[in-house]
Structures are given as C-alpha cells and as structure tokens.
Amino acid sequence: MIERRQAAALAVVGAWLAARPAVAQQGEQQAVARAVDALTAAMLQPDRAKLEALTVAGLSYGHSAGKIENRQQFIDALVNKTSVFRSITLQDQSISVAGNNAIVRHLLVGETMTNNQPAPVRIGVMQVWTKEGSDWKLLARQAYRV
Numbered sequence: 432m433i434e435r436r437q438a439a440a441l442a443v444v445g446a447w448l449a450a451r452p453a454v455a456q457q458g459e460q461q462a463v464a465r466a467v468d469a470l471t472a473a474m475l476q477p478d479r480a481k482l483e484a485l486t487v488a489g490l491s492y493g494h495s496a497g498k499i500e501n502r503q504q505f506i507d508a509l510v511n512k513t514s515v516f517r518s519i520t521l522q523d524q525s526i527s528v529a530g531n532n533a534i535v536r537h538l539l540v541g542e543t544m545t546n547n548q549p550a551p552v553r554i555g556v557m558q559v560w561t562k563e564g565s566d567w568k569l570l571a572r573q574a575y576r577v
Contacts, residue, residue, distance in 0.1 A: 460526045463533045463560055466567040471519050477509035486569045487561060493573035495554045515544040531562040538577065553577060
C-alpha cells in the first residue's frame with residue numbers, strides 16, 4: 432500500500448515529468464528565435480561565414496515576387512550587395528517546434544535599396560528551420576505579399 436507521503440512524492444515527480452516536454456519545447460523555441468535574430472543580423476550586415484552557418488546546403492529561399500534562390504544565390508546576393516536591406520523589423524512572430532523542425536511565421540517590415548533608392552517592404556514570411564546537431568539552420572523560406 433502506498434502511504435500519503437509516497438503518493439504525494441509520486442504526484443510531484445509525475446507533474447515534473449509531464450512539464451519537462453513543455454519546458455524543452457519552450458527552450459527550443461527560444462533557440463529558434465535566437466537563430467532567426469542571428470539570420471536577421473547577418474542579412475543586415477552580410478557575412479558569408481555567418482550566413483552559411485545559419486543555412487543548410489539545400490536551402491530554398493523564396494521571395495514575395497516569386498523568385499526562388501538556392502543557398503549560394505541567397506548569400507551571394509547579400510554579400511555582393513545585389514540585395515540590400517537597410518532595416519528589418521520582425522513583428523507578430525510565432526514559432527512552432529516539431530521534433531528537429533520548426534516553423535516560424537512573422538511579418539517583415541523594413542527598407543531595402545532598389546535602383547539606389549530606399550524602398551519600403553512589408554511582407555509575410557514563413558521559414559522552416561531544421562536542427563543539425565545543436566544548431567538550428569534555415570531550410571526553407573517563403574515570403575508573400577500582405
């Protein structure tokens with residue numbers, strides 16, 4: 432027969448075990464959020480090594496106008512200043528983690544340079560991140576007009 436103290440201890444352990452996945456999920460969401468922030472910073476101050484470290488070799492990067500780039504094209508456009516972001520603010524971000532994958536959705540508001548002229552940008556974005564080892568890396572991104 433289980434005594435009251437044992438039952439109480441088992442209840443506490445059970446509650447702790449039940450809460451662990453939620454805590455782990457929250458930790459992974461925070462790790463993905465840090466990766467999103469690092470990618471945003473690397474897009475504003477393009478650095479090939481940082482961009483490569485934050486993306487997978489098979490990256491599919493979709494723009495709101497329908498253009499699709501692979502990893503090299505995405506990074507080259509930023510590093511060679513073909514694509515220039517003057518500012519980026521992410522709003523209404525949500526992160527959903529499923530195992531070693533995460534879906535990030537947000538509104539990107541900022542300013543780019545088009546034909547040497549500042550141009551406002553306001554687009555919706557969906558990103559798919561995958562975990563490689565302990566690092567979250569961008570696997571796919573698709574922007575859309577809002």
